[in-house]
Amino acid sequence: MTDHLLSKGARGRPRRFDPNAALITGRALFHTHGYEALGIAAITEAVGIRPASFYAAFGSKAAYFERIAEAYVAEVLPLETFFRDDCPIIDSIAKLLGEAARTYTACSDQAGCLILESLRADRNDEGRRIALRIAQIRREKLQAFIARGAPAVALIATDVVTVTMAGMSAAARDGVSCVCLEQVAAVATVGLRSLIEGGA
Amino acid sequence: MTDHLLSKGARGRPRRFDPNAALITGRALFHTHGYEALGIAAITEAVGIRPASFYAAFGSKAAYFERIAEAYVAEVLPLETFFRDDCPIIDSIAKLLGEAARTYTACSDQAGCLILESLRADRNDEGRRIALRIAQIRREKLQAFIARGAPAVALIATDVVTVTMAGMSAAARDGVSCVCLEQVAAVATVGLRSLIEGGA
DNA sequence: GAATTTATTGATTGATCGCTACATAATTCA
DNA sequence: TGAATTATGTAGCGATCAATCAATAAATTC
Numbered sequence: 001m002t003d004h005l006l007s008k009g010a011r012g013r014p015r016r017f018d019p020n021a022a023l024i025t026g027r028a029l030f031h032t033h034g035y036e037a038l039g040i041a042a043i044t045e046a047v048g049i050r051p052a053s054f055y056a057a058f059g060s061k062a063a064y065f066e067r068i069a070e071a072y073v074a075e076v077l078p079l080e081t082f083f084r085d086d087c088p089i090i091d092s093i094a095k096l097l098g099e100a101a102r103t104y105t106a107c108s109d110q111a112g113c114l115i116l117e118s119l120r121a122d123r124n125d126e127g128r129r130i131a132l133r134i135a136q137i138r139r140e141k142l143q144a145f146i147a148r149g150a151p152a153v154a155l156i157a158t159d160v161v162t163v164t165m166a167g168m169s170a171a172a173r174d175g176v177s178c179v180c181l182e183q184v185a186a187v188a189t190v191g192l193r194s195l196i197e198g199g200a
Numbered sequence: 201m202t203d204h205l206l207s208k209g210a211r212g213r214p215r216r217f218d219p220n221a222a223l224i225t226g227r228a229l230f231h232t233h234g235y236e237a238l239g240i241a242a243i244t245e246a247v248g249i250r251p252a253s254f255y256a257a258f259g260s261k262a263a264y265f266e267r268i269a270e271a272y273v274a275e276v277l278p279l280e281t282f283f284r285d286d287c288p289i290i291d292s293i294a295k296l297l298g299e300a301a302r303t304y305t306a307c308s309d310q311a312g313c314l315i316l317e318s319l320r321a322d323r324n325d326e327g328r329r330i331a332l333r334i335a336q337i338r339r340e341k342l343q344a345f346i347a348r349g350a351p352a353v354a355l356i357a358t359d360v361v362t363v364t365m366a367g368m369s370a371a372a373r374d375g376v377s378c379v380c381l382e383q384v385a386a387v388a389t390v391g392l393r394s395l396i397e398g399g400a
Numbered sequence: 401g402a403a404t405t406t407a408t409t410g411a412t413t414g415a416t417c418g419c420t421a422c423a424t425a426a427t428t429c430a
Numbered sequence: 431t432g433a434a435t436t437a438t439g440t441a442g443c444g445a446t447c448a449a450t451c452a453a454t455a456a457a458t459t460c
Contacts, residue, residue, distance in 0.1 A: 012406025013456040036236060037322035040448060050409060119374060120320025122237035156383045163384050167367025174319060183356045184363045191391030212436025213426040240418060250439060
């Protein structure tokens with residue numbers, strides 16, 4: 001991680017910056033400002049490089065964002081952590097929603113979910129297209145997990161979880177507190193429990 | 201409405217276009233593309249005027265959007281329609297959420313709520329600032345209505361409704377169907393009923 | 401040392417952004 | 431009829447956008 005400059009067998013002039021660090025920096029910037037509002041100039045200034053170096057390393061703004069978004073979805077609220085076969089599905093969902101409330105409000109400068117917030121853009125926005133693909137994969141994964149414990153209502157339960165998380169992400173960006181979102185998650189869980197356990 | 205060209209007492213050269221029609225056109229465009237993604241060029245082309253005429257009539261893009269957003273919030277899902285004193289608060293909320301599901305999916309090119317979707321932007325985005333002010337006023341109004349029927353849990357119930365509507369608006373933009381959103385609204389209502397009626 | 405390879409710097413490119421200056425056209429009021 | 435007023439068309443402002451070009455620098459390979 002710190003030996004990015006060494007790269008023994010590399011020919012040519014070595015990089016003067018760490019691409020991984022640049023991805024971390026970019027993640028924070030995209031999370032704060034969004035895909036469209038964040039310009040190359042702001043990225044390169046924050047990383048401490050010139051545009052040409054940025055494009056040599058990452059190819060394009062879209063490719064740069066895609067790498068960041070892929071890493072984000074793999075790290076933040078990974079579904080495998082919550083859905084285990086020895087745990088009632090409703091408990092898994094409750095834990096997921098509660099943890100989402102905390103994650104989305106952990107840093108006021110980067111509130112909400114990077115992926116879900118990147119969906120809020122024009123249809124033809126490149127950032128939205130990338131985020132949409134990632135969000136759909138995640139959604140299918142979630143639905144598969146829920147289907148294992150509640151096959152009859154998996155689709156609607158997945159929609160409820162998805163809508164709730166999107167709403168919590170939006171609310172977090174509008175400044176709603178962690179405690180409030182935890183309560184929202186709890187109320188949503190009540191409805192979901194009723195749905196899954198076959199209540200009215 | 202059709203006599204905008206007459207305006208008996210008006211001095212100077214008369215307008216060649218209907219500002220009200222231009223507001224309608226702009227509402228559809230903003231709803232489809234969002235504040236930032238919609239440029240003056242696209243607006244003026246759709247309305248059939250030149251930029252100079254646009255600025256003479258509306259002052260700025262922000263002022264134009266503000267007039268559209270104010271009209272939108274007054275017309276779409278007006279809270280007074282749903283909250284009446286002779287109706288249990290949970291029924292009012294259920295009707296509001298159900299109608300939101302239908303409204304948000306009525307037109308696929310303008311899915312979701314114009315105000316809520318305009319909140320998804322950079323903090324310093326002018327469109328977001330305008331939408332945020334309108335959304336906050338609406339939120340306070342909603343909380344006041346809910347407090348009349350359920351004062352003890354008005355704050356959290358308001359948060360749940362707000363989050364659910366924001367999530368439904370986002371889902372509608374991602375292509376989720378009306379039927380699915382109606383089911384989501386129904387599940388959310390179950391949780392809210394439990395909250396309001398003091399259940400577990 | 402010479403050739404090759406890769407990354408850097410610095411200066412731009414063409415497109416688009418919101419917005420406006422200027423002259424002209426069309427109307428009302430005196 | 432002429433002055434005042436308002437809207438229009440043309441043309442372009444400075445700023446910013448993502449992305450790139452040519453020249454140079456720093457490494458490896460031969």
